[in-house]
Amino acid sequence: MADKDETTRLVAIACDHGGFALKEALKSALSGVTWLDLGTDSAASVDYPDFAHKLADAIKDGKAGCGILICGSGIGISIAANRHAHIRCALVHDVTGARLCRQHNDANVLALGGRTTGDVVAKECVEAFLSTAFEGGRHQKRIDKLGSC
Template sequence: MEVLDTVAIACDHGGFALKEALKVALPDVAWLDLGTDSAESVDYPDFAGKLADAIRDGKAARGILICGSGIGISIAANRHAHIRCALVHDVTGARLCRQHNDANVLAMGGRMIGEAVAKECVEEFLSTAFEGGRHQKRIDKLGSC
């Protein structure tokens, strides 16, 4: 896996353990850790917003978001027009969200996915390019939704 850019990572309390495990499992990634910093209860929209801001401001090229199920934090992230966040549960989803959807944020559920699969998903997400071509016109239409 070759990572050329900083990757933002953020979570709520339900994703804290997986966030920390991913940082250890993938030490070659240039992580921009935006919190949370404990398993104490916090609100996932706040951390999705921090990650969206970091991407908007050019501090990171892509991002990883984790909450308990991955659902809430992915919904919150997709409220930002410049974010295409995909909730995935396996490597195939991680690959296809890049190839076909040009996703710039990957979401996972800390209570839904194991560490080994999550690591594989992040590796696939970071190493897969957008195919463009026939998929680009669909991405362009997302801007008009």
């Protein structure tokens, strides 16, 4: 993300079996990113909440500044991630959504669908997510209200 120190530049990435191929494609396509790969390590069936929780813990513990989550549709893994109070996970399908989730919503996790988003679009989404800063201002009061839900 467009932040300062080394920890915030480390990007956690995790997926279930439905997102494994896209996770590997993103890691190869975005070689300039320092990845903290939290699994899964194959296309064998696993449960997406386990990997969403691992990624949320890595952010909470300061091991990474932001994250990318991938499951088949992106829906389940984003729901699991958003169960954590410190996570603002946005499921996106295009570059505009990836940019706006950072600018307006200060998202710290991007979710993608491994079976619904192609490699090229996913790469563009991750690049936009990582290079866009939160605008703050009028958006901050809305982010503050999320803590009271």
